[in-house]
Amino acid sequence: TGMFTYDPGFTSTASCDSGLTYIDGGEGVLLHRGYPIGQLAEQSSFMEVAYLLLNKELPNKDELDKFIWTITRHTMVHEQLATFFRGFRRDAHPMAIMCGAVGAMSAFYHDSTDITDPQQRMIASHRLIAKMPTIAAMAYKYSIGQPFLYPDNDLSYTGNFLRMTFGVPAEKYEVDPVVEKALDRIFILHADHEQNASTSTVRLAGSSGANPFACIAAGIACLWGPAHGGANEAALNMLREIGTPERIPEYIARAKNKDDPFRLMGFGHRVYKNYDPRATVMQQTVREVFKAMNVKDPVFDVALQLEEIALNDDYFVEKKLFPNVDFYSGVVLSAIGFPTAMFTALFALARTVGWVAQWNEMISDPAQKIGRPRQLYTGPTQRDYVPLDKR
Numbered sequence: 001t002g003m004f005t006y007d008p009g010f011t012s013t014a015s016c017d018s019g020l021t022y023i024d025g026g027e028g029v030l031l032h033r034g035y036p037i038g039q040l041a042e043q044s045s046f047m048e049v050a051y052l053l054l055n056k057e058l059p060n061k062d063e064l065d066k067f068i069w070t071i072t073r074h075t076m077v078h079e080q081l082a083t084f085f086r087g088f089r090r091d092a093h094p095m096a097i098m099c100g101a102v103g104a105m106s107a108f109y110h111d112s113t114d115i116t117d118p119q120q121r122m123i124a125s126h127r128l129i130a131k132m133p134t135i136a137a138m139a140y141k142y143s144i145g146q147p148f149l150y151p152d153n154d155l156s157y158t159g160n161f162l163r164m165t166f167g168v169p170a171e172k173y174e175v176d177p178v179v180e181k182a183l184d185r186i187f188i189l190h191a192d193h194e195q196n197a198s199t200s201t202v203r204l205a206g207s208s209g210a211n212p213f214a215c216i217a218a219g220i221a222c223l224w225g226p227a228h229g230g231a232n233e234a235a236l237n238m239l240r241e242i243g244t245p246e247r248i249p250e251y252i253a254r255a256k257n258k259d260d261p262f263r264l265m266g267f268g269h270r271v272y273k274n275y276d277p278r279a280t281v282m283q284q285t286v287r288e289v290f291k292a293m294n295v296k297d298p299v300f301d302v303a304l305q306l307e308e309i310a311l312n313d314d315y316f317v318e319k320k321l322f323p324n325v326d327f328y329s330g331v332v333l334s335a336i337g338f339p340t341a342m343f344t345a346l347f348a349l350a351r352t353v354g355w356v357a358q359w360n361e362m363i364s365d366p367a368q369k370i371g372r373p374r375q376l377y378t379g380p381t382q383r384d385y386v387p388l389d390k391r
């Protein structure tokens with residue numbers, strides 16, 4: 001069995017070549033096609049970042065307009081998909097609905113599933129990016145018993161999503177530009193993160209030549225877990241449970257206790273052994289949104305103080321545990337009005353860009369092979385079958 005490298009959790013195995021995203025975990029650096037995440041979050045837009053990840057370069061004005069036009073054209077979902085939603089229980093988790101609805105897309109868009117055709121791959125990618133906000137908003141509307149809203153293509157990608165989520169047919173919905181900008185930035189922060197668990201899942205699923213919509217559904221399933229995208233929901237629930245700064249030490253003590261499975265949600269990262277640069281932008285975004293909306297939430301103070309206490313505690317210092325992207329995102333999403341159950345669905349919406357870009361990169365890579373990890377066998381050696389009456 002000495003033939004294989006044993007690497008549970010793939011902590012030291014590179015599974016592919018990739019030109020999309022660079023992370024220096026020690027320094028806390030994140031670059032998309034070379035551009036620092038801080039600059040993209042400040043100066044770019046989610047549509048521009050999507051174009052960059054898919055097409056390798058930032059678009060010029062014409063290219064961006066055309067890209068936005070294309071995405072906008074694909075925002076509607078097949079009318080029959082609405083019927084599909086009605087099969088879910090009203091109290092279904094939005095991620096359960098997302099898994100199902102996006103998986104079901106594989107049964108609708110047959111003209112974009114020949115993965116050997118780069119053009120069809122691009123159409124599938126555009127469809128996925130365009131329809132995720134519609135599907136996420138539908139998941140929300142379904143849970144609260146309000147009618148689905150059709151996309152309004154006069155709005156921006158993010159503005160349209162806000163309207164489909166919070167608007168009702170009876171009233172004109174005014175998109176708040178501060179909220180729109182903040183959410184667009186949150187989408188940028190989640191767009192891609194090299195070979196994380198859900199992206200690796202999409203690549204592995206896609207490596208067999210599977211239907212692209214089904215592959216993205218696999219990514220959504222993986223993202224749902226609390227160790228990955230589900231951490232934003234878990235982090236806000238934790239902060240609300242802590243409730244007041246006085247109770248922080250109790251939770252810090254629990255996180256440090258080896259016999260307690262509790263972890264500080266939104267803390268720690270496989271790759272970052274320094275501050276997650278996305279958390280820096282996210283914390284700033286909380287301040288901006290609170291100021292513009294004139295809101296306060298005691299949960300933000302709990303988060304800030306928890307961070308400060310943890311960053312001065314030997315346990316977290318030694319293990320190099322810092323806040324990650326999920327630590328502050330819930331605070332701002334909740335201020336915007338999203339229920340906690342929607343947080344991971346928003347992550348999925350944004351990460352779809354990374355998933356399709358990585359999937360395209362993989363399919364067009366001549367070195368691409370089906371993903372097929374090996375194992376170290378630990379079961380019994382060969383033995384003879386024992387008939388039932390002899391057992």
Ligand code: CMC
Binds near residue numbers: 269
């Ligand atoms: N609270 C307390 N202790 C922790 C934490 C935490 N949040 N994270 C890691 N540790 C400890 C862990 O107990 C282990 O200690 P020891 O070496 O004594 O056994 C050590 O730090 C290393 O942890 P690990 O689990 O071996 O590290 P990993 O790279 O396998 O896990 C992680 C990374 C993100 C899953 C983990 O840090 C974690 O569970 N964090 C909380 C969940 C979370 O915030 N996830 C979001 C990740 S970022 C974006 C995303 O994907 O959504």
